[in-house]
Amino acid sequence: MNKAATIWEVFIQSKNGLPHKHVGNVHAEDKEMALQNARDLYTRRNEGSCIWVVKSEHIVSSVPEDEESFFDPANDKVYRHPTFYDLPDGAKHI
Amino acid sequence: MKNDIFSINLQKHNYLNMQEEIFQDKINAEKKIEPKDWMPDGYRSHLIRQISQHAHSEIIGMQPEGNWITRAPSLRAKMILLAKVQDEAGHGLYLYSACETLGVTRDELNKQLHEGKAKYSSIFNYPTLSWADMGAIGWLVDGAAIVNQVSLQKTSYGPYSRGMIKICKEESFHQRQGYEIMAHMANGTKEQKEMAQDALNRFWWPSIMMFGPQDSDSPRTGNAMKWKIKRKTNDELRQNFIDKTVAQAELIGLKIPDPDLKWNEERGSYDFGEIDWEEFWNVVNGNGPCNEQRLEHHKKAHTEGEWVREAAKAYAKKQTHNE
Ligand SMILES: [Fe+2]
Numbered sequence: 020m021n022k023a024a025t026i027w028e029v030f031i032q033s034k035n036g037l038p039h040k041h042v043g044n045v046h047a048e049d050k051e052m053a054l055q056n057a058r059d060l061y062t063r064r065n066e067g068s069c070i071w072v073v074k075s076e077h078i079v080s081s082v083p084e085d086e087e088s089f090f091d092p093a094n095d096k097v098y099r100h101p102t103f104y105d106l107p108d109g110a111k112h113i
Numbered sequence: 114m115k116n117d118i119f120s121i122n123l124q125k126h127n128y129l130n131m132q133e134e135i136f137q138d139k140i141n142a143e144k145k146i147e148p149k150d151w152m153p154d155g156y157r158s159h160l161i162r163q164i165s166q167h168a169h170s171e172i173i174g175m176q177p178e179g180n181w182i183t184r185a186p187s188l189r190a191k192m193i194l195l196a197k198v199q200d201e202a203g204h205g206l207y208l209y210s211a212c213e214t215l216g217v218t219r220d221e222l223n224k225q226l227h228e229g230k231a232k233y234s235s236i237f238n239y240p241t242l243s244w245a246d247m248g249a250i251g252w253l254v255d256g257a258a259i260v261n262q263v264s265l266q267k268t269s270y271g272p273y274s275r276g277m278i279k280i281c282k283e284e285s286f287h288q289r290q291g292y293e294i295m296a297h298m299a300n301g302t303k304e305q306k307e308m309a310q311d312a313l314n315r316f317w318w319p320s321i322m323m324f325g326p327q328d329s330d331s332p333r334t335g336n337a338m339k340w341k342i343k344r345k346t347n348d349e350l351r352q353n354f355i356d357k358t359v360a361q362a363e364l365i366g367l368k369i370p371d372p373d374l375k376w377n378e379e380r381g382s383y384d385f386g387e388i389d390w391e392e393f394w395n396v397v398n399g400n401g402p403c404n405e406q407r408l409e410h411h412k413k414a415h416t417e418g419e420w421v422r423e424a425a426k427a428y429a430k431k432q433t434h435n436e
């Protein structure tokens with residue numbers, strides 16, 4: 020039997036209405052255990068209202084080597100930002 | 114001539130130099146290094162050593178305090194101590210997580226601890242003889258750890274830095290509960306005050322040794338500072354801790370056991386006496402009062418937990434089978 024435990028990434032929603040945020044990981048064998056371990060490890064001081072756990076092996080990540088080709092195309096599209104536009108003087112509420 | 118061995122080696126060499134330069138530029142610009150980023154082998158191995166030593170310290174550190182949970186003098190004291198020890202377990206786990214991002218497994222880290230290849234903080238090789246020791250540990254040992262950890266919040270490795278930030282948030286209760294115990298005992302009966310003073314006497318020097326050897330004797334500091342793994346040297350951190358702590362001792366009427374301790378107007382810091390480095394190295398090298406006991410206990414708990422880990426695996430396998 021493979022001895023190493025499965026690693027799960029933990030995401031916590033700190034308050035109802037806010038997005039879940041990555042906080043770290045836990046070792047566990049099944050979903051229930053992963054949730055309980057995450058509860059014990061990351062919410063000892065009311066840090067959360069909801070927890071997600073995901074097996075680390077299921078996370079797909081971009082890699083640093085691709086950073087430029089992946090993200091640079093956004094650089095020359097300044098027209099995606101509101102500050103790009105010339106508005107007539109005196110225009111309000113826009 | 115392009116593909117002879119010499120030229121290939123040269124290309125590899127240039128490539129590594131270039132990577133190292135990019136890496137150092139990032140560090141100098143205070144950018145964090147993340148797990149998938151390129152890093153020099155020395156940076157990785159230094160981090161694994163430092164973070165695992167830190168993690169092992171949190172876990173082994175549960176033993177001297179766990180020793181007093183069943184004998185806490187009140188229900189309030191017992192609940193607080195339980196919560197504190199549980200936090201330390203959490204700190205250990207945050208740090209093991211950070212260490213695992215560098216490509217080493219938890220099993221390997223445990224193995225290094227059990228084989229004596231990885232160290233943990235020597236302070237936990239001293240026994241806890243009285244309830245006042247719970248006060249001294251919280252106040253001084255957690256106090257010293259906080260000084261170190263606050264500076265490490267700015268360490269260059271992202272996962273380590275995030276772990277430190279989380280830990281620092283939880284630590285201040287640890288130090289306060291310890292100081293509260295000391296203050297109560299120092300203001301209690303004559304015997305209680307003596308116990309508090311005795312605990313301070315025993316834990317003071319080991320606490321200031323926690324920052325490690327003097328800068329002049331710590332060969333690895335150079336790279337650790339260049340790579341911004343460490344942000345302050347051992348001596349700077351030690352001085353910082355002493356300067357904070359002296360007034361706290363005075364306030365509760367306890368005396369720091371160092372006849373050479375004296376305010377230095379010019380430096381704006383306290384001068385202090387010579388540290389017994391022989392004792393320090395002796396305990397680091399395994400000959401402290403509790404080294405053997407601490408490690409044996411850890412191994413025993415690990416071995417006796419084997420069936421639980423196996424059962425959890427078997428259960429998980431059955432669950433997936435039924436899905
Ligand atoms: Fe801790």
Ligand SMILES: [Fe+2]
Pocket residue numbers: 201255258284287
């Ligand atoms: Fe602590």
